Amino acid sequence: MLKLETRPQPSKLMSLASPLLALLITVLIGIGLFMLLGRDPLRGLQMFFWEPIRSVNAWSELSLKATPLLFIALGLAVCFRSNVWNIGAEGQFVIGALAAGWVAMQADANSSRWIVAAILAAGVLGGMAWAGITALLRDRFNANEILVSLMLVYVADLLLGYMVYGPLKDPNGYNFPQSITFLAITKIPRLLDGWRANIGVLIALASIAAGWLLMFRTYAGFALQVGGLAPAAARYAGFSSRRALWTALLLSGGMAGLAGALEVAGPLGQLTPYVPAGYGFAAIIVAFVGRLHPVGILFSSILMSMFYIGGELAQSRLGLPKAITGVFQGLLLFTLLACDTLIHYRLRWVHSRVAPSVRA
Amino acid sequence: MSQPPSQMPNLPLRLELSGISKQYPAVKANDEVNLKVEAGRIHAVLGENGAGKSTLMKIIYGAVQPDAGLMVWNGRPVQIKSPAQARQLGISMVYQHFSLFDTLTAAENVWLGLDKGLSLSEVTARIRVLAESYGLDIDPLRPVHSLSVGERQRVEIIRALMGKPELLILDEPTSVLTPQAVDKLFITLRQLAAQGCSILYISHKLDEIRALCSQCTVLRGGRVTGEVDPRSQSNAELSRLMIGAEPPRLRQLDPLAQPPLGTTVLELRELSLAKESPFGTSLVDLSLQLRRGEILGIAGVSGNGQQELMAALSGEDPRLAPGQLHLFGADIAGANASKRRRLGLHFVPEERLGRGAVPTLSLAQNTLLTRTENVTSMGWIRIQKVQQLAQDLIARFQVRAGGAAAVARSLSGGNLQKFIVGREIDANPKVLIICQPTWGVDVGAAAQIRAELLKLRDGGCAVLVVSEELDELFEISDRLVVMAQGRLSPALAVADASRALIGEWMSGLWPQEVSQHAEA
Numbered sequence: 001m002l003k004l005e006t007r008p009q010p011s012k013l014m015s016l017a018s019p020l021l022a023l024l025i026t027v028l029i030g031i032g033l034f035m036l037l038g039r040d041p042l043r044g045l046q047m048f049f050w051e052p053i054r055s056v057n058a059w060s061e062l063s064l065k066a067t068p069l070l071f072i073a074l075g076l077a078v079c080f081r082s083n084v085w086n087i088g089a090e091g092q093f094v095i096g097a098l099a100a101g102w103v104a105m106q107a108d109a110n111s112s113r114w115i116v117a118a119i120l121a122a123g124v125l126g127g128m129a130w131a132g133i134t135a136l137l138r139d140r141f142n143a144n145e146i147l148v149s150l151m152l153v154y155v156a157d158l159l160l161g162y163m164v165y166g167p168l169k170d171p172n173g174y175n176f177p178q179s180i181t182f183l184a185i186t187k188i189p190r191l192l193d194g195w196r197a198n199i200g201v202l203i204a205l206a207s208i209a210a211g212w213l214l215m216f217r218t219y220a221g222f223a224l225q226v227g228g229l230a231p232a233a234a235r236y237a238g239f240s241s242r243r244a245l246w247t248a249l250l251l252s253g254g255m256a257g258l259a260g261a262l263e264v265a266g267p268l269g270q271l272t273p274y275v276p277a278g279y280g281f282a283a284i285i286v287a288f289v290g291r292l293h294p295v296g297i298l299f300s301s302i303l304m305s306m307f308y309i310g311g312e313l314a315q316s317r318l319g320l321p322k323a324i325t326g327v328f329q330g331l332l333l334f335t336l337l338a339c340d341t342l343i344h345y346r347l348r349w350v351h352s353r354v355a356p357s358v359r360a
Numbered sequence: 361m362s363q364p365p366s367q368m369p370n371l372p373l374r375l376e377l378s379g380i381s382k383q384y385p386a387v388k389a390n391d392e393v394n395l396k397v398e399a400g401r402i403h404a405v406l407g408e409n410g411a412g413k414s415t416l417m418k419i420i421y422g423a424v425q426p427d428a429g430l431m432v433w434n435g436r437p438v439q440i441k442s443p444a445q446a447r448q449l450g451i452s453m454v455y456q457h458f459s460l461f462d463t464l465t466a467a468e469n470v471w472l473g474l475d476k477g478l479s480l481s482e483v484t485a486r487i488r489v490l491a492e493s494y495g496l497d498i499d500p501l502r503p504v505h506s507l508s509v510g511e512r513q514r515v516e517i518i519r520a521l522m523g524k525p526e527l528l529i530l531d532e533p534t535s536v537l538t539p540q541a542v543d544k545l546f547i548t549l550r551q552l553a554a555q556g557c558s559i560l561y562i563s564h565k566l567d568e569i570r571a572l573c574s575q576c577t578v579l580r581g582g583r584v585t586g587e588v589d590p591r592s593q594s595n596a597e598l599s600r601l602m603i604g605a606e607p608p609r610l611r612q613l614d615p616l617a618q619p620p621l622g623t624t625v626l627e628l629r630e631l632s633l634a635k636e637s638p639f640g641t642s643l644v645d646l647s648l649q650l651r652r653g654e655i656l657g658i659a660g661v662s663g664n665g666q667q668e669l670m671a672a673l674s675g676e677d678p679r680l681a682p683g684q685l686h687l688f689g690a691d692i693a694g695a696n697a698s699k700r701r702r703l704g705l706h707f708v709p710e711e712r713l714g715r716g717a718v719p720t721l722s723l724a725q726n727t728l729l730t731r732t733e734n735v736t737s738m739g740w741i742r743i744q745k746v747q748q749l750a751q752d753l754i755a756r757f758q759v760r761a762g763g764a765a766a767v768a769r770s771l772s773g774g775n776l777q778k779f780i781v782g783r784e785i786d787a788n789p790k791v792l793i794i795c796q797p798t799w800g801v802d803v804g805a806a807a808q809i810r811a812e813l814l815k816l817r818d819g820g821c822a823v824l825v826v827s828e829e830l831d832e833l834f835e836i837s838d839r840l841v842v843m844a845q846g847r848l849s850p851a852l853a854v855a856d857a858s859r860a861l862i863g864e865w866m867s868g869l870w871p872q873e874v875s876q877h878a879e880a
Binding site for chain 2: 009010217218219220222226229230232233235236237238239240
């Protein structure tokens, strides 16, 4: 029979192999799922794993989904490594988008191209402010940051709703709940003409490098992670837990806000109640599948975007419900958590339970 | 106590183990261990930390299953699958760390641990009988939190005796006791043995074993290295069996050659702190002066406020009022741990894993907890130099580890201790506060650590040592203070102190007028 046995050291190999194994199991379950639904599993898999990457345009579309996921997941990775459980990146994304959208609405014919910088900065500040509420309540009243940040997501959604149904509603919009369409000058510059991919991709790649340096090459990043791994050791070293809390939350809030700004001033081009697309929650999966490592997050954000796009294609071409995206995302996280057992344990085949215990 | 010498085994065998082996993923904890325990005999199991003593005892008590080997109990081969089964056979064990509920009374705790259904009042009556007949002075109705450590141990022993055991296993029972309490315990144990109960006495303290036991099995690295009568062996012979070599002698200093005591570098003034956890100890009116070029030892049974005092001195407990702690004349009461460290105050905590080191980080990364010379002013880490520092520490303090990249958790307790102590000693501190400096390290490494501490002192460093080992404190300290119930005794020059006196003070009984005298 099979027996789980503690490894003397956590396995480095398994730490990398576990996400791949999880992906494999997800695919296998996916095949079963397609067959159960009476669809050709090969065509189903094609929707998820081939269509999203088959052309330059597909990659361009993929990048639009992957960039916000990547920004948010990078910030969350720092947060989670510091043992600060920010579950409300979705809310910080929304407030970032709202702040950025408001700045974009202030543009007029005289605005310079640099207004894009102001839009992005507003997004960062909005996200930071929203995460700051969580940090303040945690710091001041020891309120649980998981609950506070999560509940603030719904507050942010309602705030956005109020703004687009009220003060920010387009007066010439036939009473639709949406803001004016932003002027072209406020648009995030595109990478190449003809495709929707924008310079957010470049900022994202730079952020990966910056995140890696912060985590593995700076003393501040080290101090943050010690606080997460062993709080008593952090106290012993003299690393402030309050500073870690504020740094982690403001950083992840800012990253989520930046993602919101890129989204609203990029593909969306106006504020609507449909800004929250679940990126903030999906990014939690992205962060963990990417092993809370910047390079890992690059790959996991691409994978996650393939699920998004694949889900939409499965809806339109195979007539499957949109929920299939969520099913795949959930399956991936679930199997990953299961496979992670193998990092700390190994499977061993034991012949029998009784025989070796006593030698006659 | 006239027991026959062990060469004439005329007593029936209570327990016989042959060829017991146990393999853990990384180590072979027991390798073909043989052990014979006679009825009514106090039998010592001697060995260093990690020699396999605890595993062997857990196998006897049924808490761990051996991979191979035979166990014979009172002439019958047995397989003990669980502690409950062991208790049924008549085997009881008192663990090193007590498992009592603080909020319950002694009687309720004993009652909880029983397998069969006695009423609480029956249990209480039985405790009184046992306490009476074995001199285990205890009131069954007192809540455990109000008991001293020695009294708690008596509750554990009474609990073990409830089942009328024929074999009692005691795991390092004296590590938490004052010398006087140890004497009392020995009287009880001898009485038990005289009535036919065999006792397995696990320890690494040679003097105790020679005083108490008439037979001794020595373990080293999971194997039996000797089967002797400890009363006829010298300490040196026993320790040769235990560690394979005689302990190196510490350099004895000529008292005249010692430098005169220097100026006060660290001064604690009238510190009182309420306990933070219900089972902590409140600190009451502590004053302490640590001088340049001295080693000041803090003796005392652990759990009497040492932890709380250390946290206050290191900066981990930020509740000090301004003016309560001075370093080189400057008020550092408000400074956090890293600021105090920058001023030259280094600290080695008692918990190595999780506090002194991050379990899942490498040794190289763990140097960064207290050593910032490899961090640039911009906050960048010089990876190469960090690696180099860890390698140097590993070499200098003979840490057995898989290199600078090995995670702290992969080291044995003693080796991690060497690394952490080495990390702080190597920093050339001006003031070093160190808890249990040689806890869990082998005798050779202990001697090295003590020698390094003396070297630091001779170089002018002020050293504060908290230790449970009185021998260690007498060996290296210049002055001693005793901590009991959250208070500090007056300081004594080590030449004026005796084990008996310090033992008395460890119960909190130091003359009050002396302390007033010292303050005047």
